[in-house]
Structure formats: structure tokens, C-alpha cells
Amino acid sequence: MAREKVIGPDPGxxxxxxxxxxxxxxxxKEVIGQGKVAARLEIAVRASKKxxxxxxxxxxxxxxxxxxxxxxxxLPNELGTSIQLTSGPALSKPADMLPFLTNLEEGSxxxxxxxxxxxxxxxxxxxxxxxxxxxxxxxxxxMSARTISMQLKRFTLIGATTRSGMLSGPMRDRFxxxxxxxxxxxxxxATIVRVNAAKLNTPITEAAAHELAHRSRGTPRVANAxxxxxxxxxxxKHEGEITEAIARAALDMAEVDRDGLxxxxxxxxxxxxxxxxxxxxxxxxxxATLNLAADTLSDEIEPYLLREGYIIxxxxxxxxxxxxxxxxxxxxxxxxxxxxxxxxxx
Ligand code: ADP
Numbered sequence: 204m205a206r207e208k209v210i211g212p213d214p215g216x217x218x219x220x221x222x223x224x225x226x227x228x229x230x231x232k233e234v235i236g237q238g239k240v241a242a243r244l245e246i247a248v249r250a251s252k253k254x255x256x257x258x259x260x261x262x263x264x265x266x267x268x269x270x271x272x273x274x275x276x277x278l279p280n281e282l283g284t285s286i287q288l289t290s291g292p293a294l295s296k297p298a299d300m301l302p303f304l305t306n307l308e309e310g311s312x313x314x315x316x317x318x319x320x321x322x323x324x325x326x327x328x329x330x331x332x333x334x335x336x337x338x339x340x341x342x343x344x345x346m347s348a349r350t351i352s353m354q355l356k357r358f359t360l361i362g363a364t365t366r367s368g369m370l371s372g373p374m375r376d377r378f379x380x381x382x383x384x385x386x387x388x389x390x391x392x393a394t395i396v397r398v399n400a401a402k403l404n405t406p407i408t409e410a411a412a413h414e415l416a417h418r419s420r421g422t423p424r425v426a427n428a429x430x431x432x433x434x435x436x437x438x439x440k441h442e443g444e445i446t447e448a449i450a451r452a453a454l455d456m457a458e459v460d461r462d463g464l465x466x467x468x469x470x471x472x473x474x475x476x477x478x479x480x481x482x483x484x485x486x487x488x489x490x491a492t493l494n495l496a497a498d499t500l501s502d503e504i505e506p507y508l509l510r511e512g513y514i515i516x517x518x519x520x521x522x523x524x525x526x527x528x529x530x531x532x533x534x535x536x537x538x539x540x541x542x543x544x545x546x547x548x549x
Pocket of ligand 1: 224226227228233234235236237266267268269270271272273274363395423424427
């Protein structure tokens with residue numbers, strides 16, 4: 204398997220990230236779902252091996268927990284090369300890039316998570332590295348400043364972002380492949396739950412895997428967390444096997460409702476409906492009322508609520524749909540002429 208080198212702050216430092224690493228697929232054939240993305244990567248890997256050229260730079264985008272890091276860490280295993288992992292916020296100045304760039308091996312991978320949070324000066328510093336495997340270093344300053352050019356090993360940059368819109372155009376253009384990851388179907392998540400329960404030596408029934416999958420916000424990381432919780436619940440209160448009834452009771456206790464919405468999802472919808480009359484309202488006002496960062500709302504909470512049709516984004520702000528009122532057991536508001544024009548209450 205690929206050697207992983209982590210220099211500087213470890214993007215896998217948090218607890219949930221450690222759990223992720225234990226359950227993460229190691230090869231493309233172990234990756235479940237995202238069939239089109241996996242097929243394209245398979246071609247790119249084969250071509251790179253046959254042509255003896257490094258893989259072109261790849262940008263993964265999509266909401267958190269959908270497999271961006273998974274794909275990035277699977278690729279060096281497929282290619283038989285090493286990977287270095289870092290993240291945008293850890294790279295505040297060009298010099299922060301130097302240890303990574305000088306440690307590159309021919310054909311190795313450099314993974315930058317949250318690449319949209321990398322400052323513009325660092326972005327500009329790595330353009331020549333991405334294009335010509337070269338960096339320009341300025342030595343001294345003022346009149347005596349001179350630039351030296353340093354040749355690098357040929358490598359592959361893999362960027363991951365929850366906000367591809369925040370990347371500058373020139374940065375985006377330097378990636379050969381852009382892969383957008385979508386939410387997973389319940390069937391795919393049920394497979395992930397079953398495979399990971401086996402890795403954790405935990406017996407689980409088909410119906411229980413389905414129940415956990417159905418209540419996992421379309422997201423493998425969430426499915427893994429639900430599985431870990433149900434496993435603890437089954438071990439503490441029962442004999443260890445996760446049955447449908449145990450999965451249900453465990454998720455009810457964790458305040459994940461039968462529609463799969465968690466506490467934050469419901470708080471979001473309640474605030475939008477009770478405080479802002481269902482909207483439209485701006486994300487900043489919602490975030491301030493919920494006491495959460497606006498980024499958390501737009502990166503983590505809203506993508507799933509949008510995809511499930513609980514909210515829409517209109518030019519004037521977020522609007523709760525009739526489905527949101529329904530899921531909270533509230534009567535939808537009387538349609539306003541405006542709403543009709545948006546086709547919301549027809
Ligand atoms: P991201 O980088 O997009 O935030 P990760 O790649 O860290 O997400 O995925 C979180 C966890 O979800 C992984 O550790 C892995 O266990 C699981 N996972 C993600 N995608 C898949 C997949 N396609 N098949 C199986 N497990 C997956």
C-alpha cells in the first residue's frame with residue numbers, strides 16, 4: 204500500500220477522521236458508488252502506467268464526507284506511489300509549500316484538502332509547479348533580490364474542495380480532471396454499512412443496514428458514524444448484533460429522525476420557518492440566529508436539504524418548501540402571489 208507522509212498539520216487529525224481512515228477503501232474496486240468517477244479514474248491510472256507519465260492534476264469537489272480524500276488516497280495505491288497530505292489553511296505562505304515540493308518523488312501525489320482556502324500568493328507560487336514542475340524562489344530583497352528556478356520531480360496535485368466556486372479561474376484551469384462527487388443512494392450506503400460492519404466484526408441484518416443507510420444524509424461519513432453509534436448501542440444494551448429494531452432505537456436516541464434529518468437540519472428548518480416565516484432570508488442572518496458559521500450552513504447543512512427539496516436558494520435568499528413545513532408537522536403558509544410565480548405552492 205502507498206506510504207503516506209504527513210508534514211505539518213494533519214488533515215486526518217480529528218477523531219472522526221481517524222475512524223474514516225480505518226474504514227477507507229484502499230483500492231478503486233473497493234470504492235462503492237460514484238461509478239462514473241471511478242471509471243474515469245481507472246482509465247487515467249491505466250494510461251499513466253502505460254505511458255509512464257504522472258497522472259494529470261485532479262480536482263475533487265462536493266460536500267464533506269462524500270469520498271474526496273478516499274479517492275485521493277486510493278490513487279497512490281493503484282499507481283504504487285506515495286502521497287503527501289496537507290490542507291489549504293495550513294499553507295499560509297509560499298515557504299510552507301517547500302517541504303512538500305522538495306519531498307516529491309517521481310510520479311508521487313500531493314493532496315491539498317480545502318484547496319479553496321489557500322491564499323492567492325501560495326496559489327500563484329504553485330502555478331509553475333503544476334505546469335512545468337518548476338518553482339521560482341526569490342532570494343534576498345530590494346536591489347540584490349534574484350530569482351532562482353528549481354526543477355521539481357514530476358508529480359500529481361490532487362485538490363479537494365467543498366466550494367469549487369471559490370477557486371480562482373486560473374487555478375481551476377490547471378487541473379486536467381474535475382470530478383464532482385454526488386450524494387449516494389440508500390442502496391449504495393447500505394452496501395457501505397454492510398462492508399464496514401464486517402470490517403468492524405459486527406453482525407448486522409439487511410434491514411438494519413438499510414435503516415442506517417436511509418438515515419445517513421446520503422453521505423458515507425455519516426453512515427460510518429451511524430454504524431459506529433449503532434454498534435456501541437447494540438454492544439451496550441444487547442448482544443452485539445445490530446437488528447432493525449436496535450438500529451431504529453439507536454438512531455432515535457441520537458435524535459436522528461425517521462426522515463434522516465439530524466438535530467442541526469431540524470434546527471435550521473425550524474429557524475427558517477419559525478423565525479423567518481419560511482424565508483426568503485439570507486444565509487448570514489440564518490447563521491447568526493443559529494449561532495453557527497455561515498460556511499457550516501452552506502457547506503455542510505444546506506447541500507443535503509437542497510437535494511432533498513426541503514429548501515430552495517432563490518435570488519432573495521433561502522426559502523422553505525412545503526416539504527419542510529410538512530416534515531416539521533407545520534401547516535404550510537397561505538401561498539403569496541410571489542410564491543406562485545416560483546411554482547413552489549402549486
Ligand atoms: P471527504 O474527503 O469528501 O470529506 P472522505 O473521503 O474522508 O470524504 O470520506 C469519509 C469516509 O467515508 C471514508 O473514510 C470512507 O470510510 C467513507 N467513504 C467515502 N466514500 C466512500 C465510497 N465511495 N465507498 C466506501 N466508503 C466511502
